[in-house]
Each structure stands twice: as structure tokens, then as C-alpha cells.
Amino acid sequence: MDVNTSERRALVEAAIAAHPSLPPECVVKEDLLRGGVAFSPAALRLAARAKSKAYFIFSFDLVPLAAMENQEHWSAPEEIWLEGGPWGFRPTIVSVRLNPDSPYCVDVDADNAPVLKLEDEVLAGVRLPPVPEYYTKTLSNGKRVIEIAPTIEWGYLVYLTVFRVCQYFGQQEECQFCDINENYRQQVKAGRPYTGVKSVAEILEAMEIIAATDSASRAYTLTGGSITSQLKGQREAEFYAQYAAAIEARFPGRWIGKIVAQALPKDEARRFKEAGAQIYHPNFEVWDARLFSLICPGKDRYVGRAEWHRRILDAAEIFGPSHVIPNFVGGIEMARPYGFATVDEAIRSTAEGLEFFMSRGVAPRFTTWCPEPLTPLGRANPGGAPLEYHLRLLETWRDTHAKYKLPVPPGYGDPGAGRAVFSVSSFMDVIAQ
Numbered sequence: 001m002d003v004n005t006s007e008r009r010a011l012v013e014a015a016i017a018a019h020p021s022l023p024p025e026c027v028v029k030e031d032l033l034r035g036g037v038a039f040s041p042a043a044l045r046l047a048a049r050a051k052s053k054a055y056f057i058f059s060f061d062l063v064p065l066a067a068m069e070n071q072e073h074w075s076a077p078e079e080i081w082l083e084g085g086p087w088g089f090r091p092t093i094v095s096v097r098l099n100p101d102s103p104y105c106v107d108v109d110a111d112n113a114p115v116l117k118l119e120d121e122v123l124a125g126v127r128l129p130p131v132p133e134y135y136t137k138t139l140s141n142g143k144r145v146i147e148i149a150p151t152i153e154w155g156y157l158v159y160l161t162v163f164r165v166c167q168y169f170g171q172q173e174e175c176q177f178c179d180i181n182e183n184y185r186q187q188v189k190a191g192r193p194y195t196g197v198k199s200v201a202e203i204l205e206a207m208e209i210i211a212a213t214d215s216a217s218r219a220y221t222l223t224g225g226s227i228t229s230q231l232k233g234q235r236e237a238e239f240y241a242q243y244a245a246a247i248e249a250r251f252p253g254r255w256i257g258k259i260v261a262q263a264l265p266k267d268e269a270r271r272f273k274e275a276g277a278q279i280y281h282p283n284f285e286v287w288d289a290r291l292f293s294l295i296c297p298g299k300d301r302y303v304g305r306a307e308w309h310r311r312i313l314d315a316a317e318i319f320g321p322s323h324v325i326p327n328f329v330g331g332i333e334m335a336r337p338y339g340f341a342t343v344d345e346a347i348r349s350t351a352e353g354l355e356f357f358m359s360r361g362v363a364p365r366f367t368t369w370c371p372e373p374l375t376p377l378g379r380a381n382p383g384g385a386p387l388e389y390h391l392r393l394l395e396t397w398r399d400t401h402a403k404y405k406l407p408v409p410p411g412y413g414d415p416g417a418g419r420a421v422f423s424v425s426s427f428m429d430v431i432a433q
């Protein structure tokens with residue numbers, strides 16, 4: 001189904017009816033994440049006074065910056081909070097993925113309050129994220145906190161992209177869904193301050209400002225591109241571990257520390273734990289072997305799928321199984337030209353991966369695929385994956401997680417509809433409370 005169909009509302013209503021065990025809010029959340037949202041000029045004026053989108057790692061937009069005629073990228077909010085409306089939504093937090101052509105639009109009502117519309121009919125009330133006090137501050141070198149240490153998940157997670165590019169480079173190496181390198185180039189071209197490699201001193205100073213003024217943040221994620229050789233004379237484990245070690249030495253236990261990095265050999269992954277990180281995300285991206293080799297050619301060539309999975313399980317011995325949380329990108333299993341042709345096949349494959357990990361105590365999590373136009377898969381699939389795939393994935397993840405009686409994944413805040421803050425997929429929203 002194309003994202004611009006005039007029958008989108010019928011599609012959503014039918015999906016809610018067909019998936020009665022899912023919160024209706026999650027159906028809309030997944031649909032917004034896979035296809036993006038527009039903003040009216042009036043809503044953009046309101047949003048300009050809210051916490052704006054920081055472009056914390058990828059673009060997470062459905063159009064390039066250069067194609068945004070209303071310059072939405074400068075004033076759109078990081079997230080929207082849906083609540084109330086004709087369907088009586090419980091609070092639901094959704095990451096903003098801009099798409100000026102989306103049938104979903106944040107507009108204002110007669111009282112100039114923001115609302116979410118689908119095909120011009122109001123679907124839910126909207127709250128815009130308030131600007132945290134630390135976003136009004138700058139570091140001693142003049143850089144703003146929003147650039148060095150933005151927060152997402154309604155302020156719960158400090159997102160520290162310390163290396164803004166990836167050493168997997170070009171068509172033969174970059175993951176085919178990932179726009180980290182292209183996004184870096186377009187942000188710099190658009191004039192956004194965008195530090196390629198953040199220093200430990202900058203990170204510490206930003207965290208100092210946040211710690212002094214904020215109580216909402218509970219976790220930080222250290223992340224960035226892969227380092228296949230060296231960066232500033234350091235290998236990947238050493239590079240990312242140094243930030244965790246510095247934060248934990250300065251603010252012991254203030255936040256739950258998480259690191260997103262490649263699946264590294266056991267001795268190297270251990271450095272993250274020794275530095276004080278509690279959670280490790282060695283993202284496997286997609287389960288199927290053929291798709292992994294085609295969609296993640298760099299990871300396949302440098303590490304290999306079987307070795308990647310072996311290292312995930314090795315890491316469980318270091319961190320404990322519940323604290324190893326590899327991500328995959330929900331939806332790329334169906335991306336043309338490589339992906340499965342039917343939802344059934346795609347779900348069967350993904351379910352096999354969930355069984356493999358969850359039966360061993362490791363609960364992967366997923367982000368909902370955003371078909372970014374500066375990526376090969378985004379260009380080939382501007383409509384993303386079918387909504388039906390995303391909803392069946394939620395059911396499969398929820399049921400497999402429950403089958404193995406796994407704990408609520410740590411470092412994501414509260415679970416459950418109306419409470420979850422994780423904004424780039426609904427996996428936390430569907431966990432029973």
C-alpha cells in the first residue's frame with residue numbers, strides 16, 4: 001500500500017479491527033513511523049517554541065532536507081505525544097519523521113492547539129515536547145547541548161552520537177537502509193552545526209549541564225558509525241569505551257549506560273562492561289542469511305553473520321543475557337529488490353531469529369524502518385513496508401517475549417500502552433503491564 005493513498009484511514013481502521021490484541025495507538029504509531037508526518041505552517045509556528053528535532057544520528061525523514069519547501073527540519077519537534085481525540089488515545093510518544101506528502105498532518109484546531117489529522121480529520125490531540133532547560137545552554141566552546149547531547153524518548157535517553165559517520169563506506173559496504181554518511185553530508189551542507197567526532201571533554205561538559213538541571217533523563221546511549229580500522233589511533237572498543245569510562249568516573253550510576261557497537265570479540269566487548277556500560281547493543285539488523293549478506297555487505301564481509309550471532313551470545317556471558325539487546329530494523333525484510341514478497345514469509349523469518357535469541361535469554365528489539373530517500377532501500381521502497389508486516393511483527397515479538405518469560409528490557413523506561421516512552425517503534429508499548 002502506498003503511503004499517499006486516499007484510503008489510508010480505511011486501511012488503519014481495518015488494521016485496528018484485524019489486530020484486536022494490539023493497542024489501536026500502536027497501529028497509528030507504526031503507520032506514522034513507516035510513512036512519516038507532515039506539519040501545517042500553523043503547527044510549525046507552534047513547534048518552533050518546542051524541543052526541536054536534533055537529527056541525533058540518521059535523518060529519519062522521508063524526504064531529503066533540500067526538498068523541504070517549508071524548511072520543516074529547522075522547527076519540527078523531536079517527538080509528538082498523542083492523546084485523547086475521537087478514538088480516546090492513551091498517551092503515545094512517536095518520533096517525528098518528516099514527510100510533507102504524508103496523509104498524516106499535525107495541524108492546529110480552532111483554539112490553536114496542535115492536533116493530528118489523518119486525511120483532514122482529527123485523530124488525536126498532540127502535545128509538543130517542552131524545551132528542557134539544558135537546551136538553552138552552551139558549552140564553553142560555544143557548541144549547543146542539543147548538538148552534543150540531545151535527548152529523545154521524551155527526555156528519558158541522552159543520545160550521544162560521538163562519531164557521526166561510518167567507516168563502512170559506499171555501496172559495497174554501507175548497510176543499504178542506513179543514511180548515516182549521507183545524512184552527515186546533507187546536514188553540513190544545510191548549515192547545521194554537526195561535529196564529526198565529539199571529544200570526551202565535550203561530552204562530559206554537556207552531561208554536567210544536563211545533570212545540573214534535569215531529573216527526567218535516566219539512560220545514555222553511546223553510539224556512532226562502525227570503526228573498521230582505527231579512529232584517532234584507537235580501535236572501536238577502545239574508542240567507544242573511553243566515553244563510558246569518563247562518564248561513569250564523573251557521574252557514577254547517574255544514568256544507565258548503553259553502547260551501540262559492532263558485535264566485537266569477547267575480550268573487546270568486555271572493555272565496555274569494564275568501562276561501566278550496563279547494556280550492549282550489537283545490532284544484527286536483519287535475520288535472514290541471504291538478506292544479511294545483501295543488505296549489510298560490510299558487516300557480512302568483515303565479521304560474517306554466524307560470527308556476529310556467536311559474539312552476541314558471548315556478550316551475554318559478560319553483561320547477562322537481559323543486558324545484551326541487539327537491534328534489528330523492522331521492515332527491511334520486505335524491501336525490494338531483495339526482500340520477501342509476502343508478509344507471511346517475512347514474519348516467519350523474523351520469528352526464527354527471535355526464537356533463536358529469546359530462547360537463550362537475549363531479547364532483541366527493533367526500530368521501525370524509515371525508508372530514507374538517500375539510501376538504496378529507501379529509494380527503491382518509498383512507501384516502506386506494509387503496515388500489516390509491522391503489526392504482525394509487534395504481535396510476534398510480544399508473544400515470543402512472553403513465551404520465554406523474559407524481563408522488561410532494561411534502559412527503556414516503563415512498558416505498556418499509555419506509559420512507554422520509546423519512540424522509534426512500539427515494542428515497549430505492547431508489553432503487558
Ligand code: SF4
Nearest residue numbers: 166174175178225226
Ligand atoms: S554499520 Fe551499517 S547501520 Fe551501522 S552506521 Fe555503519 S552503515 Fe549504518
